[in-house]
Amino acid sequence: MDDQNKNLILATALSFLVIVGWFLLFPPEQQSPAPADQVTATAPGIAPVPPASVSGTPTPVPAATAPAAADAPRVTIDTARLSGSISLLGGRIDTLSLSDYHETLDKTSPKVALLSPVGTARPYYALYGWAPAGDLDSAAVPGPQTRWTLAQGDTLTPDSPITLRWDNGAGLTFTRVIAVDDNFMFSITQSVENNTGAPIRLAPYGIVARHGEPETKKFFILHEGVVRQNDTSLEEIGYGKMPDMDFVEREGARAEVTEVQENGWVGFTDKYWMTTLIPAPGQPFTSVAKYVAQADIYQVESRLPVMTVAPGATAQADTMLFAGAKEWEEIRHYQNDTGIFRFVDSIDWGWFFFLTKPIFAVLHFLNGFIGNMGWSIIALTFLLKALLFPLAYKSYVSMAKMKELQPEMEKLKERAGDDRQKLQQEMMALYKKEKVNPASGCLPILLQIPIFFSLYKVIFVTIELRHAPWLGWIRDLSAPDPTSIFNLFGLLPYAAPDANSILAIASIGILPILLGLSMWLQQKLNPAPTDPAQAMIFGWMPWIFMFMLGRFASGLVLYWIANNTITFTQQYLIMRSQGYKPDVFGNIKSTFRKKPKPDAK
Numbered sequence: 374m375d376d377q378n379k380n381l382i383l384a385t386a387l388s389f390l391v392i393v394g395w396f397l398l399f400p401p402e403q404q405s406p407a408p409a410d411q412v413t414a415t416a417p418g419i420a421p422v423p424p425a426s427v428s429g430t431p432t433p434v435p436a437a438t439a440p441a442a443a444d445a446p447r448v449t450i451d452t453a454r455l456s457g458s459i460s461l462l463g464g465r466i467d468t469l470s471l472s473d474y475h476e477t478l479d480k481t482s483p484k485v486a487l488l489s490p491v492g493t494a495r496p497y498y499a500l501y502g503w504a505p506a507g508d509l510d511s512a513a514v515p516g517p518q519t520r521w522t523l524a525q526g527d528t529l530t531p532d533s534p535i536t537l538r539w540d541n542g543a544g545l546t547f548t549r550v551i552a553v554d555d556n557f558m559f560s561i562t563q564s565v566e567n568n569t570g571a572p573i574r575l576a577p578y579g580i581v582a583r584h585g586e587p588e589t590k591k592f593f594i595l596h597e598g599v600v601r602q603n604d605t606s607l608e609e610i611g612y613g614k615m616p617d618m619d620f621v622e623r624e625g626a627r628a629e630v631t632e633v634q635e636n637g638w639v640g641f642t643d644k645y646w647m648t649t650l651i652p653a654p655g656q657p658f659t660s661v662a663k664y665v666a667q668a669d670i671y672q673v674e675s676r677l678p679v680m681t682v683a684p685g686a687t688a689q690a691d692t693m694l695f696a697g698a699k700e701w702e703e704i705r706h707y708q709n710d711t712g713i714f715r716f717v718d719s720i721d722w723g724w725f726f727f728l729t730k731p732i733f734a735v736l737h738f739l740n741g742f743i744g745n746m747g748w749s750i751i752a753l754t755f756l757l758k759a760l761l762f763p764l765a766y767k768s769y770v771s772m773a774k775m776k777e778l779q780p781e782m783e784k785l786k787e788r789a790g791d792d793r794q795k796l797q798q799e800m801m802a803l804y805k806k807e808k809v810n811p812a813s814g815c816l817p818i819l820l821q822i823p824i825f826f827s828l829y830k831v832i833f834v835t836i837e838l839r840h841a842p843w844l845g846w847i848r849d850l851s852a853p854d855p856t857s858i859f860n861l862f863g864l865l866p867y868a869a870p871d872a873n874s875i876l877a878i879a880s881i882g883i884l885p886i887l888l889g890l891s892m893w894l895q896q897k898l899n900p901a902p903t904d905p906a907q908a909m910i911f912g913w914m915p916w917i918f919m920f921m922l923g924r925f926a927s928g929l930v931l932y933w934i935a936n937n938t939i940t941f942t943q944q945y946l947i948m949r950s951q952g953y954k955p956d957v958f959g960n961i962k963s964t965f966r967k968k969p970k971p972d973a974k
């Protein structure tokens with residue numbers, strides 16, 4: 374391999390090293406959500422700010438104290454996958470835990486709490502109401518402080534919806550029917566019966582509110598905050614950007630308001646969980662992302678168009694609320710079978726979405742067939758290598774031919790002497806004559822970079838990898854290898870150093886060591902570069918990568934080990950088929966051979 378080719382590979386490897394270094398410097402933080410019953414010792418919470426009346430007059434809302442919320446009657450939510458309750462104060466869906474998910478690997482640890490009521494550490498809830506229009510007064514419509522009565526049902530289950538009712542005492546009767554399916558989708562039907570003797574105008578809305586900025590991973594490849602579909606446009610707004618949004622809706626609140634003509638949804642997304650307001654497909658609505666500075670509330674709204682209800686008539690609005698885990702299969706079901714436009718894009722697929730989506734779909738299929746995510750990652754690696762095999766074949770054939778041309782290249786160097794330009798010209802002529810592309814060996818390396826980042830994204834953001842075991846000590850493929858040289862790779866009953874510890878960089882587990890060995894062995898297919906500087910850099914690179922990737926997710930390290938092993942096998946067999954026999958053991962021996970000392974002058 375000539376110096377030009379070595380320099381290109383070296384530049385590519387070092388560029389990759391820099392990018393991977395960024396991940397090491399800014400690793401994702403593993404944090405557990407606060408339990409739903411953790412109560413603050415601070416002042417009572419404040420109610421969310423509902424939409425202004427359609428006429429533009431702000432709707433005043435009194436504070437909702439924690440005792441008032443706690444004293445309100447509740448309706449139990451009980452499904453196979455959800456548990457919680459609905460407060461009759463405002464009809465809020467404000468207590469919700471996910472039965473299938475624990476905060477840690479310990480099955481006795483608390484269930485993941487998604488929604489929490491006012492009075493807890495981080496209130497987070499959904500509520501619905503009506504905004505007045507025309508001459509209708511805000512007191513005539515239900516809002517966050519309305520105390521509903523339970524008209525039908527006593528427990529919300531997939532087989533038994535509940536009905537809430539409120540009579541304003543002035544001829545308007547409001548009804549809200551709440552249903553839930555077997556997974557994470559609530560159906561909300563709001564209706565109003567007009568017995569006032571005159572037409573009324575009003576508009577239904579839904580709100581998801583979060584009090585205070587939630588704890589986030591603060592990792593640049595992960596979006597946490599508002600995610601919404603505005604017809605054909607997907608928009609993401611981080612929590613940090615919401616206080617600086619341009620549109621000022623009213624004093625103390627900043628918002629971005631978008632008119633959705635046909636298909637859309639809006640909500641808050643975390644790494645693995647999401648709460649999203651979804652109007653009926655085809656329904657126009659106003660999508661709002663709002664920050665209420667006075668109350669420190671982050672809020673999203675879906676405002677449906679104004680309805681005119683004739684005397685004696687009833688108007689109805691149907692919407693949905695997704696509150697649960699971002700499981701790809703379920704979200705895709707809601708998209709394909711319920712008609713929620715591009716709902717699968719609520720999962721953060723990243724810049725390489727055109728690779729991330731199909732890679733995850735194949736991984737999900739393999740896991741359904743194999744039943745183990747670790748073996749599925751290895752099977753996926755085989756499929757990716759098979760897909761890239763034609764390119765790899767050409768690359769390795771070209772590398773074998775380059776080896777055959779080494780004697781000719783040495784003669785060219787002798788004839789050219791110090792004339793670098795003449796040497797380059799004669800080398801290019803030789804490549805052209807022998808039909809060899811010196812850069813072809815770099816193409817597989819370059820293609821591995823977007824695949825690597827796509828798979829990293831898949832393992833980092835998809836909930837299907839969370840707490841997914843492989844074998845033995847690897848119980849969570851989304852977390853680093855838990856073994857360490859400090860606990861003799863799990864033989865001693867001590868945990869590995871904390872990720873924030875100064876010892877974490879040296880806390881290398883079994884998988885990272887296997888990664889370093891696989892990279893080192895792959896290098897031994899070729900002799901070390903003659904340039905001492907290049908030889909030193911290439912010699913250290915496997916071990917540098919071993920330490921840098923040591924704190925990455927186990928699933929990603931497993932992929933890289935499998936990829937290196939398959940690459941080594943492919944390259945060895947193809948180069949032998951072209952007449953070049955890599956001296957792997959000889960190259961290994963030369964690594965440990967004592968270098969002769971230069972003669973003394």
